[in-house]
Amino acid sequence: MLQFTFLGTSSGVPSLTRNVSGLAVRHSKNKDWILIDAGEGTQHRIQQTHLTLQNLKAICITHVHGDHCYGLLGLLASAGMNGRKDTLTLIAPKEIQAWLASSMQLTELYLPYEIHFIDVATINAPIQINPELTISAHTLHHRVASYAFAIEVIQQQKKLNVDALNALSIPKGKLWGDLQQGKNIEWNGETLQAQDFVEITTQQVKAIVSGDNDQPELLHQACENADLLIHESTYTQETLEKVGANPMHSSAKMVAEFSESVNLPNLILTHFSPRYHDAKEIALLEQEAKHSYTGQLFMAEDLKVFELDALGQLKAV
Template sequence: MLTFTFLGTSSGVPTRHRNVSGLAVQSAAGAGWLLVDVGEGTQQRLLQTRLSLHDLEAICITHVHGDHCYGLPGLLASAGMAGRKRPLTLIAPRPVWDWLAATRACTDLHLPYEVAHVDVAAAPSPVWTASGLRVDAHALRHRVPSYAYRVETVAQRIQLDVNALHAAGLPPGPMWKALQSGEDVSCDGRVLHSAAFTTRTTQRACAVIGGDNAEPALLREACEGAQLLVHEATYTQSILDKVGPGPMHSAAGQVATFAQSAGLPNLVLTHFSARYQAAAGLAELEAEARAQYTTGALWLANDLDVFELDAAGVLSRRTLTQRVAATPFHP
């Protein structure tokens, strides 16, 4: 029901294999999609996917730091040069909008479409609804105002009772489709009511996507009923203790401890410091998280990983080349 394409998983600076922050979110409702953060180089990563800037509905920026927004003007310009005319919504703290306005003025950037700003600090909930998605914002703790976005999709599934239709003497055809659409139909002098031949079920999927954050527990309310948390794990605890409170980031163990206490069935870590780019460093982050998070599925995201969350809360991962990635950890 929800698909997540990671366009950048590095913290602060890009590395040889990881870009800085960017995450595309799609629902099964249509081609429209949502982009959370636009670090420098995001549009190059998008060229390696099937996502189109024409179908981009909204951009959510978690905070004003450059590794989360420096790619925004270029991406908007490229969309305009590709012929985009549809309006676009930018959900972001006010400083992001002010910076974008200054950049547009100083670089003579004229867009052939409207960009509407939603000030995430002042907007009521939900901050955005479209393309089968509802988005709510939740404040975090960082050096500048930072936010998490809770993304939820709900769909109604209508299933025909085939046995009952055959028993009623109604052969497959247009009337079946009408009944499934909620319409009553007339057949041989009888009125067949849709409610008598269909079963309606509600399916939902919900994920919380965090920005930079020194206090994962601030997301407890946001994570109620969620099936997935995507959160930064910039450091291990030992490195966080060395760098001190100044950067205001989370350690992998902190996030995992919170996810365990919140009963989250899936946890995806991202936003890794460049010091962990080698396999040994990533293994250290993973080991610290696994020690605290023992009841759900844990993943460390890579650039261009695609995660799919179904209505049952099951998260699966594949790459853009359709290769099946490693099996997640389960207790």
Template sequence: MLHFTFLGTSSGVPTLTRNVSALAIRNSKNKDWILVDAGEGTQHRIQQAKLSLQNLVAICITHVHGDHCYGLVGLLASAGMNARIAPLTIIAPKEIQQWIEATAQLTDLHLPYSLNFIDVNEAAQILRITDELSIQAHPLSHRVPSFAFSIIVQHTQKKLDTQALIQLGVPKGKAWGDLQQGKDIQFNDQTLKASDFIQTHIQRVHAIVGGDNDQPELLAQSCQDAQLLIHESTYTQAILDKVGSGPMHSSAKMMAEFAQKNNLGNLILTHFSPRHQDQIGQRAIADEVHQYYQGNFYLADDFDQFSLDATGQLSKVKPK
């Protein structure tokens, strides 16, 4: 029900193999998608991932640090040059709106579509973006105000109880079609109410995408009904201990312990320091997670794709 494409998994600066933070999340039932963060170069990654800016319904920016937002204005401009006219929702710190407006004024930028800007501080309640996609923001702990976003997709399926109709002897055809459309019908001198023959099934999945954060426990309550947490794991614990508390990031150990304590079934880690991006560094991150977490987890690479199905099962999608 949710499809994830990692467009950037490096922290701070891009490297030869990883761009800075950006994540595309698509409703697998249609082409609607959401972008969480837009570090420099994100629009190139979007092109390479064959995502259309025409189908982008919302952009969420976790915080104002450049590796999470410097690609935003260029992306907006390109969407306009590609003839986008549909309004676009942006959920972000109010400073992002000020930056966009100042940049537009100073660089003669004119967008042919409107921006529906929502201050992230006002997104504490669930915001419906489309009929099926909703977003909610959760405050985190970082050097500047930082947020996580709940991404929720809910599908309602209505199925006709055909066995009951067969037992009553209601013939297939118009009668069944009317009931399927919610219309009551007359049959054998009695009224058959559509509501008695429609079975409603609700499918809901909930993923949380965190910004930079040194206190994973802030997400404990919001993770109670989440099937997946995507979170930064900038360092191993040993490196974080050497670096100190100044950068205000999480380690692999911190995230693993949090996920285990809160019974999270799925965990994807991203936003790795360049010192952890080679094979040895990634193995050190993975080994640390294995030590403290028994659930299903992945370390994300650029262009990795994952699918979260209606049962909450997470799987990595093989490239075509």
């Protein structure tokens, strides 16, 4: 139901193997997708995927630090140069709107499409992106205002009661199709109600994508009934204690302990300090998390894709 493509998994600065923050989220029923954060170089990463800027429905910026937003302007400009006409929703701190307006004026940037800006601080109810997908925001704790985004898909699946149809000898074809669409039909002089032949099941998944945050416990309520948490894991606990509280980031241990406390089934760690970008160092973060977390754990990599199915099961693809 939801597909996640990591466009950048480094914190602060890019490295040879990891770009700075960017995550594409696509509802697998269609080509529409959402971008969460747009660090410098995000549009280059997008070009390495099957995603297009024409199908981008919304951009969510978790906070104003450059490794999460410096790629926004170039991406918006490229969308316009590629002929985009549809309105694009931008959910972000109000400072992003001011920065965008100033940059457009000073660099003579013209966008041939409208940007519908939503100040993330004012969100008090889920925002409907399409008929089945909503986004809500949750406040975090960082050096600047930072937010997590909860992405939820609720979709209904209609299934014909084939046994009941066959029992009445109703032939396949238009009559079955009409019932599937909720239309009543006439058969042997009787009106058959569609609701008597269609079984409706509701499928629902929920993922939380966090911005920078040194208090994972702030997501306790957001993670209720969540199938997946994607959270920064900038340091090991040992390194975090050495660098001190000023950076206001989380360690792998902190996120793992929180995830275990709320019985979260799936966890993806990302936003790794450049000191951990080789396989041996990433393994240290992974081992630290596994010591405290018994659910399914993944370590994010640039261009790695994950799918969350209707049963809430996560897999790498």
